[in-house]
Amino acid sequence: MDRVHAATTGATMRLSGTRTIGGLAAALALGLGLGATTPAIAQDKVLKAVMHADVRVIDPIWTTQTIANIHGMLVYDTLFGNDANMEPKPQMVGKYDISADRLTYTFTLRDGLKFSDGTPVTTKDVIASLRRWGKKDGVGIRLFSFVETLTASDDKTFVMKLTKPYGMVLDSLGKTNSSVAVIMREVEAMTDPQQQVKESIGSGPYMMVKDLWVPGSKAIYVKNPHYVPRPGNEPPSSFAGTKIAGVDRIELLWIADSQTAMSALIAGEIDFFENPGTDFLPMLEKARNVKLLKTGDLDSTHGMIRLNHLHPPFDNPKARQAMYHLINQEDFLRAIVGDPKYYRVCHGLITCGAPLASDGGSHFFKDYNPKKALQLLKEAGYKGEPITVLQATDHNTITPATQVLVQAMRDAGINVDAQAMDWGTVVSRRAKKEPPAQGGWNIFVTTTGGVGSANPVLHTWIGAACDKGLFGWPCDAKIEELRNDFAFAQTDADKKRIARDLQTRAMEQVVYIPFGQWTTPLAYRSDRIEGIVPNTGLAVLWGIKRK
Amino acid sequence: MTAYIVRRLFATIPVMVVVAVFVFFLLRIAPGDPAAIIAGEDATAEAIEAVRAKLGLDRPVLEQFVLWTWGLLQGDFGVSIFSNLPVTRLMAQRMEPTIALTLSTLLVAVGLAIPTGVIAAWKARRWPDRVVMVFAVMGFAVPGFLIAYVLIWIFAVKLGWLPVQGYRPIAEGFWPFVEGLILPSLALGVTYMALIARITRASMLDVLSQDYIRTANSKGLATTRVLLLHALKNAAVPIVTVIGIGIALLISGVVITETVFNIPGLGRLTVDAVLKRDYPIVQGLIIVFAGAKVLVNLAIDISYAFLDPRIRY
Numbered sequence: 001m002d003r004v005h006a007a008t009t010g011a012t013m014r015l016s017g018t019r020t021i022g023g024l025a026a027a028l029a030l031g032l033g034l035g036a037t038t039p040a041i042a043q044d045k046v047l048k049a050v051m052h053a054d055v056r057v058i059d060p061i062w063t064t065q066t067i068a069n070i071h072g073m074l075v076y077d078t079l080f081g082n083d084a085n086m087e088p089k090p091q092m093v094g095k096y097d098i099s100a101d102r103l104t105y106t107f108t109l110r111d112g113l114k115f116s117d118g119t120p121v122t123t124k125d126v127i128a129s130l131r132r133w134g135k136k137d138g139v140g141i142r143l144f145s146f147v148e149t150l151t152a153s154d155d156k157t158f159v160m161k162l163t164k165p166y167g168m169v170l171d172s173l174g175k176t177n178s179s180v181a182v183i184m185r186e187v188e189a190m191t192d193p194q195q196q197v198k199e200s201i202g203s204g205p206y207m208m209v210k211d212l213w214v215p216g217s218k219a220i221y222v223k224n225p226h227y228v229p230r231p232g233n234e235p236p237s238s239f240a241g242t243k244i245a246g247v248d249r250i251e252l253l254w255i256a257d258s259q260t261a262m263s264a265l266i267a268g269e270i271d272f273f274e275n276p277g278t279d280f281l282p283m284l285e286k287a288r289n290v291k292l293l294k295t296g297d298l299d300s301t302h303g304m305i306r307l308n309h310l311h312p313p314f315d316n317p318k319a320r321q322a323m324y325h326l327i328n329q330e331d332f333l334r335a336i337v338g339d340p341k342y343y344r345v346c347h348g349l350i351t352c353g354a355p356l357a358s359d360g361g362s363h364f365f366k367d368y369n370p371k372k373a374l375q376l377l378k379e380a381g382y383k384g385e386p387i388t389v390l391q392a393t394d395h396n397t398i399t400p401a402t403q404v405l406v407q408a409m410r411d412a413g414i415n416v417d418a419q420a421m422d423w424g425t426v427v428s429r430r431a432k433k434e435p436p437a438q439g440g441w442n443i444f445v446t447t448t449g450g451v452g453s454a455n456p457v458l459h460t461w462i463g464a465a466c467d468k469g470l471f472g473w474p475c476d477a478k479i480e481e482l483r484n485d486f487a488f489a490q491t492d493a494d495k496k497r498i499a500r501d502l503q504t505r506a507m508e509q510v511v512y513i514p515f516g517q518w519t520t521p522l523a524y525r526s527d528r529i530e531g532i533v534p535n536t537g538l539a540v541l542w543g544i545k546r547k
Numbered sequence: 548m549t550a551y552i553v554r555r556l557f558a559t560i561p562v563m564v565v566v567a568v569f570v571f572f573l574l575r576i577a578p579g580d581p582a583a584i585i586a587g588e589d590a591t592a593e594a595i596e597a598v599r600a601k602l603g604l605d606r607p608v609l610e611q612f613v614l615w616t617w618g619l620l621q622g623d624f625g626v627s628i629f630s631n632l633p634v635t636r637l638m639a640q641r642m643e644p645t646i647a648l649t650l651s652t653l654l655v656a657v658g659l660a661i662p663t664g665v666i667a668a669w670k671a672r673r674w675p676d677r678v679v680m681v682f683a684v685m686g687f688a689v690p691g692f693l694i695a696y697v698l699i700w701i702f703a704v705k706l707g708w709l710p711v712q713g714y715r716p717i718a719e720g721f722w723p724f725v726e727g728l729i730l731p732s733l734a735l736g737v738t739y740m741a742l743i744a745r746i747t748r749a750s751m752l753d754v755l756s757q758d759y760i761r762t763a764n765s766k767g768l769a770t771t772r773v774l775l776l777h778a779l780k781n782a783a784v785p786i787v788t789v790i791g792i793g794i795a796l797l798i799s800g801v802v803i804t805e806t807v808f809n810i811p812g813l814g815r816l817t818v819d820a821v822l823k824r825d826y827p828i829v830q831g832l833i834i835v836f837a838g839a840k841v842l843v844n845l846a847i848d849i850s851y852a853f854l855d856p857r858i859r860y
Contacts, residue, residue: 056629056630056823057585057629058631062585063586063587064588064590136594138589178587214640214641215629215630216811216815216816216819218811256819259696259807260711260712260808263699263703263711263712264711264712264809267704267707267711423822424579424580424584427580427584428579428584431592431595452589461589469591470589
């Protein structure tokens with residue numbers, strides 16, 4: 001560890017002045033120098049993992065990007081960690097107590113917790129971190145809307161008092177999707193949540209070597225010498241269990257071209273490939289020393305067709321419901337995935353295969369009939385105006401799904417204005433509330449994760465909070481009421497009932513149209529690494545060991 | 548000559564100003580929003596707006612331009628919207644791989660193309676000429692990325708002689724540095740090789756029909772001496788011009804090659820920054836690329852005077 005610090009401290013000092021053109025030359029020379037430090041570290045046990053994206057942001061609260069959370073879960077720790085069944089288990093918390101009226105939560109941190117810079121983790125850090133998360137993350141905002149006080153009793157114990165017996169406190173603190181509730185040092189946690197923190201120092205199993213970070217190429221992590229794992233050697237299960245750093249160094253690599261990443265895995269240049277494209281799976285299945293690990297339903301991806309509720313024709317529920325008659329999920333899934341063993345038809349909005357899944361509202365899918373779709377649209381007042389579809393051209397799943405949708409609409413006789421653009425443009429364009437003719441839109445296609453979709457509170461796309469909701473802006477008080485009821489439900493039976501009612505209502509209002517659910521297996525070198533845990537929302541890398 | 552060089556260097560200033568103005572405003576006109584990308588999938592329109600305000604992207608475009616230009620005049624290219632790192636540092640990290648790839652491609656392409664072009668001209672309309680021209684046409688016709696995949700499959704995956712991807716700095720050893728550049732240089736150099744070989748052949752054919760070449764041959768000079776000293780030197784001006792144009796082509800070519808071979812160079816940085824709408828990086832890179840292009844053109848112009856004594860500045 002000292003060697004890493006020694007190798008990188010000088011780099012930090014020299015890089016601090018890199019703001020001028022002169023600095024450009026100095027930094028280039030430094031780049032050569034940094035290369036010289038790499039071999040010494042590389043002699044340790046190294047995991048080379050190609051992820052679905054590059055680590056470009058080091059603040060998992062500032063952005064909801066999945067890769068930022070994967071980075072965050074190496075560097076930071078959480079109070080609770082949800083296991084593979086989405087059950088929250090203590091992680092940094094040693095013991096906790098919930099009052100009988102479920103309004104007071106008392107948490108005590110485990111002994112000896114330290115950040116990677118050697119300073120102890122205190123309740124000041126925890127409270128500041130939770131407050132920052134509670135201002136930025138959707139689930140955190142909802143939780144904090146019920147928090148009356150959050151106070152430290154001492155350096156290790158803090159108390160959260162609620163105004164109402166909100167039932168999702170521990171689930172929210174341990175969640176594995178969107179922005180994870182990571183614990184930072186107080187100094188970073190005091191940063192405005194709309195601004196990115198400048199340092200990435202946490203109390204997780206690894207620490208980032210920031211001076212070796214090449215955004216868009218690689219991020220390097222080494223073992224955190226101050227990390228204190230949970231006692232008991234509990235087996236890893238998603239974010240729960242004892243976290244034992246399995247290798248000395250993790251390199252999160254970004255290979256933009258999937259073909260190249262696949263070749264690199266077969267040739268043994270990398271150990272782990274998080275997201276191989278479905279096109280490459282047959283080749284990887286046959287490759288020597290390469291194994292595919294299928295992840296569960298909870299780690300699936302869900303396809304969503306989002307309609308804009310603000311403008312005609314989809315401001316009318318009848319017109320929205322007419323679109324169900326155009327959707328044959330098999331068409332979409334074959335275009336995106338191909339092999340049926342990696343996809344399943346799912347006529348619900350709650351993740352199929354999850355404990356809360358039900359058939360509520362699935363009758364809308366019973367009648368695939370494009371002619372009827374057009375007829376119902378006309379009955380809802382559609383007169384052949386162009387319907388603007390934002391057609392992403394550079395996304396491996398959303399692009400083919402949009403093409404299938406556009407073709408289905410055209411085949412039915414609907415006037416489609418398919419506007420081709422890159423995904424970056426879709427992301428900004430969909431935020432526009434103006435009518436389609438003035439730069440707005442009627443339809444876009446997107447995806448969401450199975451973990452979030454398995455829980456009505458975490459599933460933000462099922463919400464219907466009007467202007468305060470997500471793009472498309474569905475507006476329905478009943479849906480919001482049911483989501484709220486779910487958060488206060490005391491029994492599993494109540495939760496199931498409410499989830500079913502919610503799904504039925506949301507499908508009736510057409511918050512979005514699902515077009516199926518699929519999983520992408522992890523690919524890894526079975527001759528080199530072991531201890532791979534199936535994803536449940538985020539890749540779990542800390543337990544992977546070299547053989 | 549010195550006065551000419553100084554004049555040309557001063558003439559680059561308005562060029563760079565025009566480039567700066569165009570790149571800044573074109574990026575702002577182009578659709579897309581970095582704030583929306585940062586805010587993520589589950590962000591509301593209000594959350595996106597809050598990020599945009601913090602990044603200063605909600606300020607008037609003219610104000611943003613003045614701030615950026617002011618920084619630029621002080622040598623400050625700004626800070627990446629996403630990584631929060633100085634653009635100079637990000638470019639410096641990526642410069643060595645791109646320079647190494649460009650130079651090795653030039654070396655491979657020029658080293659192979661000029662001799663083959665000379666041989667093709669010398670043996671014009673005979674089988675060596677036809678073989679060279681077939682390869683030249685294929686070099687133009689086959690896309691570089693396809694050549695790259697085929698090379699990877701044969702030499703890296705099947706034979707295991709060379710790495711599939713990645714870049715090792717020269718500081719990690721000469722052979723690791725070289726072996727990582729062989730396949731990318733070949734893949735990137737094929738088109739370039741074809742271009743130079745054809746121009747060399749055409750230019751040599753023109754020179755070889757001149758009276759002074761006939762005289763040199765009549766004097767009994769060795770063929771290699773005639774070809775290399777008398778003909779090639781006089782045919783060099785168009786060849787050097789094409790090499791200069793080729794350097795500009797290489798800058799765009801490295802984008803694909805760096806992607807396929809996963810070389811963390813300026814090309815990849817450009818593509819990633821464009822896709823993410825990381826304005827400061829794109830602006831900085833375009834300025835650097837434009838500056839490089841201007842300097843290469845200047846170097847080519849100066850070389851004319853050395854290759855052809857009739858040219859004076």
